[in-house]
Amino acid sequence: xxxxxxVETIRxxxxxxxxxxxxxxxxxxxxxxxxPHDPREVxxxxxxxxxxxxxxxxxxxxxxxxxxRVLLIHLRMTGSLRLLRDEGDDPYRRAVVRLDxxxxxxxxxxxxxxxxxxxxxxxxxxxxxxxxxxxxxxxDALTARSLADRLARRRAPLKAVLLDQRVFAGVGNxxxxxxxxxxxxxxxRPACDLTQPELKALVxxxxxxxxxxxxxxxxxxRDYRNADGAAGEMQTEFRVYGRAGEPxxxxxxxxxxxRAGGRGTWFCPNCQI
DNA sequence: CTTTTTCCCTGGACGC
DNA sequence: TGCGTCCAGGGAAAAA
Numbered sequence: 001x002x003x004x005x006x007v008e009t010i011r012x013x014x015x016x017x018x019x020x021x022x023x024x025x026x027x028x029x030x031x032x033x034x035x036p037h038d039p040r041e042v043x044x045x046x047x048x049x050x051x052x053x054x055x056x057x058x059x060x061x062x063x064x065x066x067x068x069r070v071l072l073i074h075l076r077m078t079g080s081l082r083l084l085r086d087e088g089d090d091p092y093r094r095a096v097v098r099l100d101x102x103x104x105x106x107x108x109x110x111x112x113x114x115x116x117x118x119x120x121x122x123x124x125x126x127x128x129x130x131x132x133x134x135x136x137x138x139x140d141a142l143t144a145r146s147l148a149d150r151l152a153r154r155r156a157p158l159k160a161v162l163l164d165q166r167v168f169a170g171v172g173n174x175x176x177x178x179x180x181x182x183x184x185x186x187x188x189r190p191a192c193d194l195t196q197p198e199l200k201a202l203v204x205x206x207x208x209x210x211x212x213x214x215x216x217x218x219x220x221x222r223d224y225r226n227a228d229g230a231a232g233e234m235q236t237e238f239r240v241y242g243r244a245g246e247p248x249x250x251x252x253x254x255x256x257x258x259r260a261g262g263r264g265t266w267f268c269p270n271c272q273i
Numbered sequence: 274c275t276t277t278t279t280c281c282c283t284g285g286a287c288g289c
Numbered sequence: 290t291g292c293g294t295c296c297a298g299g300g301a302a303a304a305a
Contacts (some may be wrong), residue, residue, distance in 0.1 A: 001297085001298065001299075002299095003299095032281090032282090059299080074299080074300085075299095076298085076299050076300075077282085077283095077297080077298055078282090078283080078284095092283095110282095111282085111283060111284070112281090112282045112283045112284085112297095112298090113281085113282055113283080114281070114282065114283095114298085114299070114300085116300095132300085153274085153275080153277080154275080154276095154278085156275075156277090158275060160276085160277095164300085165300080171297085172298085172299070173297095173298065220295085221297095222284090222285085222297095225300075256302065261277095262277080262278075262279095262298085263297090263298065264296090264298085265298095274303105276304100276305080277297100277303100277304080277305070278302100278303080279301105279302085279303075279304085280300105280301085280302085280303095281298085281299105281300100281301095282298105283296105283297100284296105285295105285296090285297095286292095286294105286295085286296085286301085286305085287293105287295085287296105288292105288295105288296070288303090289291105289292090
């Protein structure tokens with residue numbers, strides 16, 4: 001499931017191939033992708049748009065066009081973007097963009113069809129993101145102080161609050177569990193109860209988990225692939241995610257699974273307190 | 274306001 | 290082998 005490291009890997013892989021290119025021909029075959037807008041109308045609007053930047057905000061991909069318009073892509077659970085030379089065949093392909101160099105094709109694949117493409121007019125991006133996406137956790141904005149402010153009135157489980165994209169954007173189910181393991185914090189702790197040293201440990205844990213994910217080109221459990229179609233490597237070094245019953249890498253105690261924020265949550269009951 | 278629950282969607286795992 | 294059931298989860302929306 002694409003979280004910040006996976007989306008960043010796709011972004012950096014596509015960027016050199018997309019920037020400066022024009023969308024020549026666009027086909028959107030899944031009406032869910034552009035809901036509630038008509039996919040044929042969105043495809044027609046995208047044709048002729050020239051890309052000037054490919055950015056990421058949280059788990060969103062931001063395709064900026066010369067006209068000031070923006071295509072905001074969210075991959076949700078199983079979405080992926082691939083750069084191809086030949087279109088080939090794929091039953092789970094939901095959209096295709098042919099670029100103006102005559103050879104490159106960007107293919108959007110999404111088995112479970114949760115992903116979204118939203119075309120925004122100039123000036124619409126900031127207000128759209130403002131109510132949905134908080135600060136970037138890998139920037140200077142994530143500090144023990146800013147985190148304390150964000151968690152102050154939140155009595156919900158720490159894990160659930162980390163999944164709230166308005167707190168800090170881009171942490172999903174996998175990296176939340178990994179960050180909490182690095183920070184030695186129990187996922188069910190009330191978020192507002194952390195001490196100053198614990199807040200500092202959590203900041204370091206979040207950054208460490210995300211940076212490792214980016215360095216390993218993301219985690220491939222089943223569907224995730226980078227823009228070249230290659231699997232990530234991060235899944236080979238999960239500390240807790242999906243490791244119920246296996247020994248903790250720090251203390252050897254068996255990893256347990258619980259539920260937090262409505263999501264499967266793995267942790268070490270011995271050294272995460 | 275915060276928190277929890279339901280829903281969307283599909284393939285894979287599992288039980289019989 | 291072939292069903293039926295459950296599970297995975299990001300985020301919107303509804304409910305509490």
